[in-house]
Amino acid sequence: MRSVQRTRIEADLVRDVSLVCLAGGVVGVSFGAIAVAGGLPAWVPVAMSLLVFAGSAQFSAVGILLAGGGPVAAAATGLLLNTRTAAFSLAVAGHLGSGWLARLAGAHLVTDETAAFTLAQPDPARRRAAFWISGLGLFAVWNAGVAAGALAGGALGDTARFGLDAAFPAVLAALVLPALREDARLRRAALPGAALALAATPVVPAGVPVLLALAGLVLHAGGRRPA
Amino acid sequence: MSGELALILALAAGTYAFRLAGPLLQGRVELPARVQELLTAGAMVLLAALLATGALTESGGFAGWARPAGVLVGGVLAWRRAPFAVVVLAAAGAAALLRAAGVP
Numbered sequence: 001m002r003s004v005q006r007t008r009i010e011a012d013l014v015r016d017v018s019l020v021c022l023a024g025g026v027v028g029v030s031f032g033a034i035a036v037a038g039g040l041p042a043w044v045p046v047a048m049s050l051l052v053f054a055g056s057a058q059f060s061a062v063g064i065l066l067a068g069g070g071p072v073a074a075a076a077t078g079l080l081l082n083t084r085t086a087a088f089s090l091a092v093a094g095h096l097g098s099g100w101l102a103r104l105a106g107a108h109l110v111t112d113e114t115a116a117f118t119l120a121q122p123d124p125a126r127r128r129a130a131f132w133i134s135g136l137g138l139f140a141v142w143n144a145g146v147a148a149g150a151l152a153g154g155a156l157g158d159t160a161r162f163g164l165d166a167a168f169p170a171v172l173a174a175l176v177l178p179a180l181r182e183d184a185r186l187r188r189a190a191l192p193g194a195a196l197a198l199a200a201t202p203v204v205p206a207g208v209p210v211l212l213a214l215a216g217l218v219l220h221a222g223g224r225r226p227a
Numbered sequence: 228m229s230g231e232l233a234l235i236l237a238l239a240a241g242t243y244a245f246r247l248a249g250p251l252l253q254g255r256v257e258l259p260a261r262v263q264e265l266l267t268a269g270a271m272v273l274l275a276a277l278l279a280t281g282a283l284t285e286s287g288g289f290a291g292w293a294r295p296a297g298v299l300v301g302g303v304l305a306w307r308r309a310p311f312a313v314v315v316l317a318a319a320g321a322a323a324l325l326r327a328a329g330v331p
Contacts, residue, residue: 015312019312023315051239052238061234061238065231075233079242082241084277089249090249091270103250163297163326169298170319173298173305174311177302194279198280216272
């Protein structure tokens with residue numbers, strides 16, 4: 001019975017992750033195509049996707065390169081965007097597995113989406129399964145998509161036409177809103193945090209707004225002081 | 228070494244260092260339950276902020292109406308505990324339909 005339930009849960013997880021993989025693969029194709037259409041050699045988007053594996057940082061870095069901003073500005077912006085992965089890695093570290101290889105390899109798979117899938121699960125066994133299924137799935141399709149886009153060029157056109165730019169915030173909505181609905185303390189921290197991030201977006205560099213949202217955590221105490 | 232290669236290596240090394248923070252601390256330092264709870268809450272606060280900024284903004288400005296409208300459709304469905312695929316496909320479908328109708 002237990003194993004039947006478990007198989008069922010993992011089948012649900014694989015189905016949900018597959019949908020995000022499909023969307024991620026299409027965005028990967030567009031990333032590869034944009035980079036090559038802008039004049040970069042095909043190995044640049046391919047190597048960047050394998051080694052950096054962070055969509056928003058990759059788009060920003062390539063955007064700055066193509067706009068003539070230079071590699072230093074491109075790297076600095078990408079790093080600023082990726083500082084949040086440190087917070088995600090701290091939150092999911094307990095769910096990667098126990099061996100060193102699992103931790104070292106798992107660290108590379110920490111992204112917004114893998115953290116969201118992991119933390120949306122109710123227990124440690126499912127969190128670990130969610131981390132690895134989403135991490136390996138997204139890594140495979142993202143890199144395959146980028147390579148295909150870099151080789152094929154701009155045949156895909158603008159992915160906004162398919163509403164894909166709305167799909168990624170919706171993935172976060174599906175994974176985060178149920179927790180916010182259940183947990184009033186989390187709501188008290190997350191809503192002002194998100195409002196602060198929105199207010200700061202026009203005036204601070206990319207990557208900083210979501211970090212400012214962490215200030216909302218002071219409202220998470222709910223009468224208890226942090227240890 | 229070309230500028231592009233240096234950029235990729237610097238960005239990759241820095242990003243991996245951020246990602247190692249958790250696994251390196253894990254098992255070495257016994258985190259109090261309250262700190263563990265705050266780390267999870269912090270990750271959820273970050274994800275909620277990414278949801279808000281990703282839905283409404285693009286390159287520091289307003290993203291146009293189609294995307295936030297699509298995300299709103301998905302958000303209402305998510306709040307009402309609709310299945311994951313329904314939430315995501317409804318958001319993308321609503322944004323795509325609005326764009327096809329000429330909404331930016």
